[in-house]
Amino acid sequence: xxxxxxxxxxxxxxxxxxxxxxxxxxxxxxxxxxxxxxxxxxxxxxxxxxxxxxxxxxxxxxxxxxxxxxxxxxxxxxxxxxxxxxxxxxxxxxxxxxxxxxxxxxxxxxxxxxxxxxxxxxxxxxxxxxxxxxxxxxxxxxxxxxxxxxxxxxxxxxxxxxxxxxxxxxxxxxxxxxxxxxxxxxxxxxxxxxxxxxxxxxxxxxxxxxxxxxxxxxxxxxxxxxxxxxxxxxxxxxxxxxxxxxxxxxxxxxxxxxxxxxxxxxxxxxxxxxxxxxxxxxxxxxxxxxxxxxxxxxxxxxxxxxxxxxxxxxxxxxxxxxxxxxxxxxxxxxxxxxxxxxxxxxxxxxxxxxxxxxxxxxxxxxxxxxxxxxxxxxxxxxxxxxxxxxxxxxxxxxxxxxxxxxxxxxxxxxxxxxxxxxxxxxxxxxxxxxxxxxxxxxxxxxxxxxxxxxxxxxxxxxxxxxxxxxxxxxxxxxxxxxxxxxxxxxxxxxxxxxxxxxxxxxxxxxxxxxxxxxxxxxxxxxxxxxxxxxxxxxxxxxxxxxxxxxxxxxxxxxxxxxxxxxxxxxxxxxxxxxxxxxxxxxxxxxxxxxxxxxxxxxxxxxxxxxxxxxxxxxxx
Numbered sequence: 064x065x066x067x068x069x070x071x072x073x074x075x076x077x078x079x080x081x082x083x084x085x086x087x088x089x090x091x092x093x094x095x096x097x098x099x100x101x102x103x104x105x106x107x108x109x110x111x112x113x114x115x116x117x118x119x120x121x122x123x124x125x126x127x128x129x130x131x132x133x134x135x136x137x138x139x140x141x142x143x144x145x146x147x148x149x150x151x152x153x154x155x156x157x158x159x160x161x162x163x164x165x166x167x168x169x170x171x172x173x174x175x176x177x178x179x180x181x182x183x184x185x186x187x188x189x190x191x192x193x194x195x196x197x198x199x200x201x202x203x204x205x206x207x208x209x210x211x212x213x214x215x216x217x218x219x220x221x222x223x224x225x226x227x228x229x230x231x232x233x234x235x236x237x238x239x240x241x242x243x244x245x246x247x248x249x250x251x252x253x254x255x256x257x258x259x260x261x262x263x264x265x266x267x268x269x270x271x272x273x274x275x276x277x278x279x280x281x282x283x284x285x286x287x288x289x290x291x292x293x294x295x296x297x298x299x300x301x302x303x304x305x306x307x308x309x310x311x312x313x314x315x316x317x318x319x320x321x322x323x324x325x326x327x328x329x330x331x332x333x334x335x336x337x338x339x340x341x342x343x344x345x346x347x348x349x350x351x352x353x354x355x356x357x358x359x360x361x362x363x364x365x366x367x368x369x370x371x372x373x374x375x376x377x378x379x380x381x382x383x384x385x386x387x388x389x390x391x392x393x394x395x396x397x398x399x400x401x402x403x404x405x406x407x408x409x410x411x412x413x414x415x416x417x418x419x420x421x422x423x424x425x426x427x428x429x430x431x432x433x434x435x436x437x438x439x440x441x442x443x444x445x446x447x448x449x450x451x452x453x454x455x456x457x458x459x460x461x462x463x464x465x466x467x468x469x470x471x472x473x474x475x476x477x478x479x480x481x482x483x484x485x486x487x488x489x490x491x492x493x494x495x496x497x498x499x500x501x502x503x504x505x506x507x508x509x510x511x512x513x514x515x516x517x518x519x520x521x522x523x524x525x526x527x528x529x530x531x532x533x534x535x536x537x538x539x540x541x542x543x544x545x546x547x548x549x550x551x552x553x554x555x556x557x558x559x560x561x562x563x564x565x566x567x568x569x570x571x572x573x574x575x576x577x578x579x580x581x582x583x584x585x586x587x588x589x590x591x592x593x594x595x596x597x598x599x600x601x602x603x604x605x606x607x608x609x610x611x612x613x614x615x616x617x618x619x620x621x622x623x624x625x626x627x628x629x630x631x632x633x634x635x636x637x638x639x640x641x642x643x644x645x646x647x648x649x650x651x652x653x654x655x656x657x658x659x660x661x662x663x664x665x666x667x668x669x670x671x672x673x674x675x676x677x678x679x680x681x682x683x
Contacts, residue, residue: 143174156627156631156634157177159173160184162183164183164527164531165524165527165528166180167523167524168620169624179632188225190226190227190268190271191226191228192226193258194273201376207377208379210379218277218559221558222277222286224290225643228647237261239316239319249330249331252337256319259322263315267315268309269294270307271306276352278393278441279351279441283350283351286351294310294311295311297310297314297342298344298346304358307349321339350441350442353440364385366434367382367385384430385437389439390558390559391429391448391560392445392446392447394558395454401456402471403456403463404420405458405460405462408507409460409577409578410580410586411485411486413587416473419473421564423573426557428573429450455576456575457578460579468538472508472540472629473541473543474542476597477619478601478611478616479601482596495611502621506519512525520620530628543629543633550633
């Protein structure tokens with residue numbers, strides 16, 4: 064007989080297990096409904112909680128509106144994409160500068176799959192140099208000085224500054240110019256005051272001689288201080304004479320006024336000697352600055368000084384070669400362990416890293432110099448570039464993130480990578496889904512640093528930091544695999560003229576230390592054809608190959624994001640420089656470097672996979 068229980072004098076039969084389960088489910092649903100729709104609505108957003116309870120104002124929250132605003136909801140209302148920023152397209156790339164640039168996928172912010180999210184451009188403080196264009200010069204001397212000015216501009220640009228050349232035109236705009244013309248003084252003082260007037264007219268900042276160049280790491284404390292652009296006190300540097308000054312417009316104007324109204328102005332040779340000593344704050348630290356004035360040349364570089372005395376044009380050319388060689392050797396000295404050319408998946412990707420290896424070889428090659436064993440004036444105990452002991456080049460499979468190694472990465476489009484890695488002439492969607500690994504390039508590049516368990520989206524964040532972070536810009540450069548040649552303006556990235564090499568000259572060939580299996584001769588012969596096919600697919604606008612390319616991008620979202628990010632980052636750097644050159648070309652001396660006009664291309668450019676094309680860029 065089934066068990067019976069008495070409760071309040073009533074006999075109850077035992078509920079069947081099925082009925083108990085239904086009862087518990089019903090109670091659970093009721094409780095969940097009560098919590099979700101009653102309790103949250105009873106808590107008001109205003110601080111007057113007691114009054115709301117007293118008035119018994121309960122409401123059901125509008126969860127539909129909250130969910131509709133979530134990016135995870137595919138049915139959310141359409142939103143406008145962020146407005147297009149000025150100068151944000153070039154060479155088939157487009158970008159949007161935003162503080163949220165570390166977001167794993169740019170499209171979550173830009174609402175455009177082809178628009179990369181980049182970090183905001185940092186303000187470049189202006190550094191001014193005065194060049195007197197009113198003086199008649201021999202053509203050979205003018206050309207030699209122009210080459211020196213180019214070297215000066217390039218070195219300061221690479222260090223994060225905006226170099227600007229001033230002339231008498233800026234000095235004449237200064238209200239104190241008329242007073243200067245009425246006074247009698249030494250020609251050297253008048254020339255010095257002209258550059259100070261031009262500098263004050265620009266609002267202050269940094270005033271440099273074109274013979275003063277940055278020779279040190281980008282992270283050097285002095286260079287970092289100068290990049291901040293804040294100079295409240297009028298400052299000069301001990302031992303640099305008139306090589307560098309810093310100050311605001313107000314303190315500069317005060318110093319000029321004091322000099323012009325100094326009773327003994329006729330005896331002064333320059334502004335520093337014309338004013339009181341306390342006018343300037345003297346800084347003793349300048350280890351990262353090199354001055355190549357006449358005194359330094361006579362003392363340390365007598366060979367160049369002698370050439371200058373015999374033939375000024377030839378001497379200036381020799382000095383320019385010397386300075387460029389010192390900038391190069393200083394850069395080499397920052398990376399004692401050499402250059403790393405990343406080569407993940409090494410079996411079938413030799414053709415992909417070909418240009419990166421070419422760049423590494425050129426960087427490791429010693430350039431022309433009149434004094435091969437000499438050191439920069441601020442680094443007397445350096446290690447000069449030695450052709451018999453070239454810089455070491457390695458080819459690791461993973462990114463090492465070290466301060467003593469310079470990294471050159473090559474980012475392939477997923478279609479390019481999988482085509483070469485599999486050595487397949489044709490692919491299809493079934494093969495993509497069943498036989499390919501997702502985001503395998505990022506996985507291989509960061510396997511050593513991040514391990515094996517991290518997702519592709521998380522790896523993208525670390526990758527973006529390696530490309531565009533504060534540390535990265537002076538320790539790495541990331542190219543794209545589909546470019547048919549190296550960008551021709553990389554001198555501006557490094558700050559010196561990169562030596563050219565003859566590909567057929569075995570004398571300058573540097574054998575890198577390779578990791579991983581060596582590719583077979585047959586595979587090496589197939590790689591160029593496969594890369595060409597991948598480039599053709601990238602340039603196509605329609606057809607079955609385009610669908611396969613899009614499918615490969617959708618299957619490798621993280622690798623695709625990495626490729627677009629690297630391409631856009633280099634493209635924006637070039638646009639920034641070209642815009643500066645375009646503006647400076649209107650004034651004395653011009654920008655005088657890259658003869659290319661600024662040519663922007665739309666995101667639908669036929670050259671879809673090029674960082675930029677040096678000869679055939681589409682115009683907006």
